[in-house]
Amino acid sequence: MARRQSGAILSGISLDRQSASTLARQLEDQLRAVILSGALPEGSKLPSSRTLAAELGVSRPTVTEALDRLAAEGFLETRAGAGTFVTSALPRHLPQGAPRQAASTPVGAAANVSGFGGRLGTLDADIDVHDSRPFLPNSPAYDHFPFAVWQQCVNRQTQMSYRGQMGYSEPQGHLPLRQSIADYLALHRGDVCTPEQIVITPGAHAAFMLAAQVLTEPEDAILFEDPGPFIARNLFRSLGRRLLDVPVDAEGMDFDAALLAHPDPRMAFVMPSRNHPLGRTLSPARRQKLLDWAEATGGWIIEDDYDSEFRYQGRPLPSMHSIDRAGRVIYVGTFSKALFPALRIGYLVLPPDLVGLFRNAVALMFRCAPLPAQMALAEFIAEGHFATHLRHMRQLYAERRDQFMAAAEQAGAGLFQADRPDSGMNAVVWLPQGLGDRVIAERAAAAGVHGYALSDYCVARPERPGLLLGFAGVAERQFAPGMAALARVVAEAAR
Template sequence: MSLFLESLQLDTASGTPLFRQLYAAVKHAILTGVLPAGMQLPPSREFCHRLSISRQTVLNAYELLLAEGYLSGTVGRGTFVSVDLPDASDAPDRIAITGKRGVALTNNTRQGTPALSKRGRQFVDRASLAPVHQEKTRAFRVSMPGLDVFPFDVWARLEARRWRHHEDRLGYGDPAGYGRLRELLAVYLKNARGVNCNPEQIIITSGSQQALYLLSTVLLDPEDAAWVESPGYRGAIATLQAAQANVCHVPVDHDGLNVDYGALHYPDARLVYVTPSHQLPLGMTMSLQRRLALLAWAKQGSAWVIEDDYDSEYRYSGAPIASLQSLDKNDCVIYVGTMSKVLFPGLRLGYMVLPPALVAPVTHAKAIIDRHTAIVPQMVLADFIAEGYFGRHIKRTRKLYSQRQAALLDSIQTQLSDDLSCGASDGGLDLAVHFKMQHSEQAVVNAGLAAGLELRPLSYFLSPDAKEVSSAFSRGLLLGFSSLTEQEIYKSCLVLRDVLRSQR
């Protein structure tokens, strides 16, 4: 006990109350065996004298430890470490492992102690496939809309109006989503994307990522094969791998997903994930011939097709391309969309349009996983759409992002043409650029970070498991432009020029 008291130190400058610090120190000593079961603790006055703290501080700590069962007896008659606690020597050894983003994970090292399930380990192992941005936005962050042009004043007014009449806002809602929002989305998707659906086929999700997780879980058994584009969206790969699917990497070319390759190498796949309107990250549009070939293959093999239409609102040459779902005559395409790109990511609202046969099972799965997506943001979004703000915002940002993309294309032509060539530029919030010289992607990314740029290498989207490299793929970067003003784009391109020159 004397050694414990000599080693005990309390930090008077800490924001944690002293009795809480003392409580935590004694508790830790008991759990680790430094203070064994049955040992009598010193009188409170001895603690006061040794630590130069008030008696009330010690009494408060003792009271909390007594209440939680770590100590027994009564203050004044003697206080003892509880004999009902298990021997600390029987406690499992634990090793702290620092994971991505500094999250502390623990693995048991003794045989017979609890451990993660195989599926649980899939989530931990795939954490790096779904990184989260927490720092301030910098050039050229990908898939980030221009928050400088969002009408937050309008949104705040609509939300305040909803909260003033909150009687029916505070209970549980429909797992499928707010009915009025689903009605409005059905009309919008029909007019803007040619999606054939009624409101009952739409399920509102907490972002499109939740939609992908629900679909991976409901539609696939462990080891079922699923096609993904290569290169492609890592968030989709992460959800499929977490569902213990056999992820099959199918290359893309200038016409999009190579259906013939997938059919030849992975003929028994149960699911296909595809971004046909604007392939992520290379930007091409899937040709009509490929779309029809994919639907024919899916029909023959009774496979599901997930169409991720993540940023199709932003097409800068010609009218928006009709959705793959609009061509589906066999109810095999599931259309997934998000509000993160057209409004703002923090809203966390997505949706999926399901074939009729999937509505009930996916709705039940949604209810189990999430009960329902937050209802007030759905109501505000419904008002935002119904009162015309949504359509005006899309029209305004489509024009603005087109100008910002033009500024990026011009900057590349005038400042970076020796180092970079541009990929498809029909639409989207990002532009794929390819190295003309033998640059190391990682070296460029590191140098860019030191210069204040956030650069995403194209190889980030290429899985090491892919057996064949896409004919449309070459080393380069994916540059986000939609969150930057034209002036910021020109200045950032000058910085990028210096970075590339330093890496030649």
């Protein structure tokens, strides 16, 4: 049996000692792929680390490091006195690490496509699916997610034997989930709304797309933060909307000059609780000024409440939607960061007179979000598991933020400086003037520090070169060596 299992593993593994990636990382990625391919089914016992090391021709610590990481991600489990096994409840939502297939035709090369199709060919719509790598931004701590509790909720809901679960569900969303979201917003965000104002969507970006298509026309202008989230930026551009890039300063989006130069924006897309990537907050004065603009002109405000759940000092800031008295704010929330991205459940909180329009839009474009996931999430929230998980994650992320800052201060002295965030899952590391942050990001990734260049988020030149690094999904043992590796990269580039 052990020989057959060892053969199943080895047949899918080829380690390259010339690669920039470590042997442990290569082994981890390839073992994950073998498990997810089904070559090692759930419950399979792995050979001992000594056996694998001997047959692969690597050191035992290399194998142990790879197995420990996979265990932390939930792919493997160790049973005292029995050995290491593929977990019996694989976390299917985790990154699968499958190799990306090359397109047979270059992007944008197809003939006779629509204007929308042509715009898609000019944009970088790629996303990094390997979000378990250290320091990659926006990555939750998958190893601390309560898989067992979540699976119990899923099992109870999917085993209910009534026909309604097998067909299309209400396009507006599962009523108990909308009630749970309304209760959560009232308690934790100070935002009192009714379940009737909430529309469930397959993720936040589906909500942004719906808002753009329901409330604006092609060529309409949208105020957009610079720097700002590049995937949302590309989404609006692909839909033919004209983006007015507005600089972000210490008080958030500074839109006065943009409104003077372009008096006709139809919409503003803002992240008032925490700009991504800089982490800055829209000041109360600017919030009110933006609300006044929307009321006076009939404009719309899309409030992306990005990772507001993770605030480390005091309660989360009130949403703009909670102080909107004219019904001009469309609030968008998601469970991608609080739980896990592959859940693909987002939601809109709408003025009452827009609910019917958005419900119809969901029905026509998506039919509905998957009902079993909505039902499981409704139970997860109603039973208090969501609140418990958030409390645990806030504490864990606060500790990891402190570890990140300590490691950055020690390794980066004289080389780089990290901003200490008071919320969120990421931090900006500022680099010396004159360095190219895209070059540093590429070299750092080769050294095992995976982050994004600040320039990737900017239309205008960033105030300083920098990297956006995540700390939420990083294990304690990785902070010091990761920052030391980044310091070596920066020191070499600065010579």
